[in-house]
Amino acid sequence: MPDTPSSERASAWEWMRTALLAANIAWTTSCLGGYLPGSRVVMSVLTAALVAVHFADPFRGRSAHPAGWLFLPFLIYGAANAAWVTPLHWLGWIDWLNWAQAIAIFWVALNGIEARACWRALLIVIVALGVVSALLAGYQHFVRPEWLMLGRKQVEQYAGRASGIFGYPNCEGIFMALLIPPVGALALGRERPAALRWASGLVLVALAAGFVLAISRGAWLALAAAFALRALLAPGRSLGRRISGAAVVTAAAMAAAAAVYGAYPQMRVRVVQMARDAGEHSRPIVWRAAWNIFREHPVFGSGAGSYDTFFEPYRPEGFLNRVIYAHCDYLNTLSDYGAVGFVLFFGAAAAVLWRGAGSRGLAGAAYTGLLAVAVHILVDWDLKMPALAMIIAVVAAFVTSEAWPAARPAPSGATGGLARAAGLGLAAAALGFTLLRVVPLYRAEETRRAARERIDKMSAAGVDDSKEHDAVASFRESFERATSLDPTNAQAWADRAYADSLWSLVNPGQTVALGADVEREAQRALDLCPVVAEFWIRRGTGCDMQYHWIEGGSCYARALQLAPMRPDVWYYQAYHLSLKETEAGPALAAADLCLRLDPSFLLAQSLRQRLGSRLQKQP
Numbered sequence: 001m002p003d004t005p006s007s008e009r010a011s012a013w014e015w016m017r018t019a020l021l022a023a024n025i026a027w028t029t030s031c032l033g034g035y036l037p038g039s040r041v042v043m044s045v046l047t048a049a050l051v052a053v054h055f056a057d058p059f060r061g062r063s064a065h066p067a068g069w070l071f072l073p074f075l076i077y078g079a080a081n082a083a084w085v086t087p088l089h090w091l092g093w094i095d096w097l098n099w100a101q102a103i104a105i106f107w108v109a110l111n112g113i114e115a116r117a118c119w120r121a122l123l124i125v126i127v128a129l130g131v132v133s134a135l136l137a138g139y140q141h142f143v144r145p146e147w148l149m150l151g152r153k154q155v156e157q158y159a160g161r162a163s164g165i166f167g168y169p170n171c172e173g174i175f176m177a178l179l180i181p182p183v184g185a186l187a188l189g190r191e192r193p194a195a196l197r198w199a200s201g202l203v204l205v206a207l208a209a210g211f212v213l214a215i216s217r218g219a220w221l222a223l224a225a226a227f228a229l230r231a232l233l234a235p236g237r238s239l240g241r242r243i244s245g246a247a248v249v250t251a252a253a254m255a256a257a258a259a260v261y262g263a264y265p266q267m268r269v270r271v272v273q274m275a276r277d278a279g280e281h282s283r284p285i286v287w288r289a290a291w292n293i294f295r296e297h298p299v300f301g302s303g304a305g306s307y308d309t310f311f312e313p314y315r316p317e318g319f320l321n322r323v324i325y326a327h328c329d330y331l332n333t334l335s336d337y338g339a340v341g342f343v344l345f346f347g348a349a350a351a352v353l354w355r356g357a358g359s360r361g362l363a364g365a366a367y368t369g370l371l372a373v374a375v376h377i378l379v380d381w382d383l384k385m386p387a388l389a390m391i392i393a394v395v396a397a398f399v400t401s402e403a404w405p406a407a408r409p410a411p412s413g414a415t416g417g418l419a420r421a422a423g424l425g426l427a428a429a430a431l432g433f434t435l436l437r438v439v440p441l442y443r444a445e446e447t448r449r450a451a452r453e454r455i456d457k458m459s460a461a462g463v464d465d466s467k468e469h470d471a472v473a474s475f476r477e478s479f480e481r482a483t484s485l486d487p488t489n490a491q492a493w494a495d496r497a498y499a500d501s502l503w504s505l506v507n508p509g510q511t512v513a514l515g516a517d518v519e520r521e522a523q524r525a526l527d528l529c530p531v532v533a534e535f536w537i538r539r540g541t542g543c544d545m546q547y548h549w550i551e552g553g554s555c556y557a558r559a560l561q562l563a564p565m566r567p568d569v570w571y572y573q574a575y576h577l578s579l580k581e582t583e584a585g586p587a588l589a590a591a592d593l594c595l596r597l598d599p600s601f602l603l604a605q606s607l608r609q610r611l612g613s614r615l616q617k618q619p
Contacts, residue, residue: 010115013057017108018118020050022125024105025390029129032149032167034386037094038446039150041439043386047101048434052427054112060423067355067400068107070348075103077344078304081337086303087531090489093441095305095336095384099345102389109397119398123182126391129165130179131203134210137162137172141213162213171385173216174376176207177223178369178395183207185365218379219372226372230364233357282319283327283379289314290331294338301338309532310335312563320567320598325384329377332384349374352396356403363402366395444486451478452495455502462602466505475499490528490535497521497538504545515545533563537572544576552576567598574607584614 010018024046031039054060078099082092113119139147140162146153148167164172186192186200211219232243289311293302302310311323326332334342353374359367373382373392382388455475458468465472479496482489497518504511504518519542525535540555556573563569571594577587588611594604 010118011057011059013053013059014113014115014118016053017050017057017112018122020046020053021105021109021113021394022122024050025387025394026125026129028390029133029165029387030149031387032152033165033171033388035167036150036446037442037449040097040386040442041446044097044101044434044438044442047104048430048438050108051104051430054108054427055423055430056427057112057423058420060112062111064107065110065400065404065406067352067404067406068110070351071103071106071345074341074344074348075100077341078337081300081341082304085300086306086336087529088303088306088309088490089528090441090445090486090491091305092303093305094445097438097441098384098386098389101386102383102393105390106393106397109394110400113397114401122394123398126394127179127183127203130175130183130210131206133164133166133172133175134206134213137164137210137213140164161215162210164210164214166385166387168385169214170216170218170376170380171382171388173211173214173219174222174373174380174382175388175391176211176214177219177226177372177376178391180204180207180211180223181226181368181372182362182365185362218376222372222376225375226368229371229375230368282321285314285316285319286311286323286326287328287331289323290326290328290335293335294331297335297338299338300340301334301336304336307332307335312533312566315563315565317565317597319565325381327380329381329383332381352400352404356396356399359399359403361402363399367399367403370396370399440485441489444482444489444492447478447485448482448489448492448495451475451482451499455495455498465502466508468502469506472499472502472506476503488528490525490532493521493525493528494532494535494538497525497542501538501541501545511545512547515542518542518545531562533559533566533569536562537569540572540576544579549576549579565597567594567601567604570594570597571601571604571607574604574611578607578611581614584611587611588615 024043027046028034028039028043031043034040034043078096082089082096086092109122113122136149140154145159148154148163149165152167154163154167158169161169162172163169164175166172166175183200183204187197187204189197192200211223290307292314293307293310296302307326308324315323326335330342330346333345337345353367353370356363356367356370370392376382382392451474454471458465458471476496476499479492479499482492483496486492500514500518500521504514507514519539522535522539522542525532526539529535536555536559540552540559543549543552543555553576556569556576559569560573570590574587574590574594577583577590588608591604591608591611594601595608598604
């Protein structure tokens with residue numbers, strides 16, 4: 001086996017790893033942080049290529065760093081959870097893949113990037129993305145507030161807040177917070193060359209601007225807390241000096257906040273909102289739900305990727321937000337993966353952070369950025385954003401490589417031959433699994449998501465579906481393609497049933513025949529996942545289309561059990577009851593409840609008017 005290259009001289013394989021990792025981070029970050037499943041197709045291929053190159057590298061002569069092994073138990077447990085615990089397997093695997101990718105990148109960066117030139121190139125790419133994101137934040141704030149990457153438009157919820165390259169202001173804020181400490185260390189370090197200090201100073205100004213324009217209260221507090229914690233954890237200092245250092249940092253943060261508060265009107269709006277809501281309004285709701293889910297499933301959790309579904313029984317009256325994550329990565333992991341998953345992942349992460357506490361210089365400044373992330377995930381879902389998770393993994397690997405030197409002897413003889421064969425096997429497995437399973441999974445979900453987004457936009461606009469022949473036909477084709485790509489995607493089967501029910505409005509003469517298709521497709525979704533209220537609604541619709549009213553009623557009743565405070569579920573119950581002349585009274589009561597939960601529900605308003613007229617005509 002050739003000699004392992006030194007940390008000062010990189011082989012072509014190491015540069016290949018660096019290029020693949022840099023390209024992956026740049027691509028994923030530029031695609032709204034990889035939030036949409038369509039962008040994850042390229043991301044997953046680049047990750048598989050990175051892993052394959054790493055394990056196929058003939059220069060990979062040393063044993064793995066012990067920090068990488070810490071996350072392997074969670075990786076195995078998470079896969080088992082996605083396979084056997086979660087009732088939403090397609091979402092469980094998507095969630096697990098995000099964890100697996102971050103862990104794989106941490107492993108490769110820690111074990112496969114050693115040369116200073118490679119680290120320098122990789123970190124420059126990350127910082128450059130930070131500058132681009134900050135510049136885009138300025139463009140959004142001063143020129144086009146609605147602009148987002150990929151031709152999308154910002155939602156009204158984030159009006160006045162810049163989101164940069166991500167599309168989500170809080171991710172922009174914590175990305176800036178992660179980069180500000182190390183860039184600040186370069187700008188303020190007296191031992192650095194003058195040119196580097198000046199360039200770093202300009203970059204620091206850009207990052208600070210993006211940090212402020214994101215108007216992320218959580219990111220602001222997280223960075224301030226990180227600097228205070230870093231002062232408390234500073235090595236080689238007495239306890240008194242640590243406490244006084246933390247006090248100075250806290251005072252400086254408060255002074256900076258006061259200055260920005262006085263100069264920046266939008267910050268005053270956010271502070272007033274925080275005071276009015278006594279800190280937060282929606283987050284405590286989703287936090288309590290996550291804790292209650294954990295209490296019901298304390299050991300293994302409700303299952304990977306299942307928080308959104310298991311939140312529904314805890315949805316309070318009038319809370320209309322679509323909840324995907326728990327806005328706290330700690331609680332989200334606890335509810336999804338239970339105490340076992342929480343301890344396996346965050347125990348490993350805590351060990352890495354603990355060993356990195358003694359880091360100095362640039363690594364020590366980067367460690368401060370990691371502390372900001374550790375604080376921020378108390379109030380947000382940074383680890384669910386693929387690009388952020390990848391960048392955090394790279395920064396963690398950089399800090400670990402500097403702060404945790406470990407003896408890693410090179411295998412020799414027969415052991416070396418076995419390691420080489422195992423590496424080639426892992427490289428082939430990574431490529432095969434990605435191409436045969438991961439890519440179809442992401443393609444199916446993106447095909448489904450894009451079509452469902454168009455349907456929802458038509459519904460919100462009040463479009464008459466019966467006159468949308470071409471649009472509904474394209475929806476049916478998209479959902480059929482999605483179920484072909486991934487037959488385990490229960491949501492795709494339910495959406496296919498939805499499209500077929502809309503097709504009956506275009507072709508009313510086929511209603512009964514289409515109803516059988518709708519019921520069959522919805523039943524396929526329920527066979528895969530029986531805990532989603534929408535799937536029962538789709539089956540109930542299929543039954544109603546075939547005039548199986550009683551059977552349909554049981555489906556709507558089950559949907560109400562699963563999501564008792566969802567206005568749309570009560571609307572479908574009201575519509576189902578309205579199909580029977582004798583049930584106009586109960587139908588009107590269901591419509592009234594729907595409107596109590598959401599007074600702006602247009603379809604329920606229209607249905608209520610019709611039911612009121614019908615009751616007035618009855619003797």
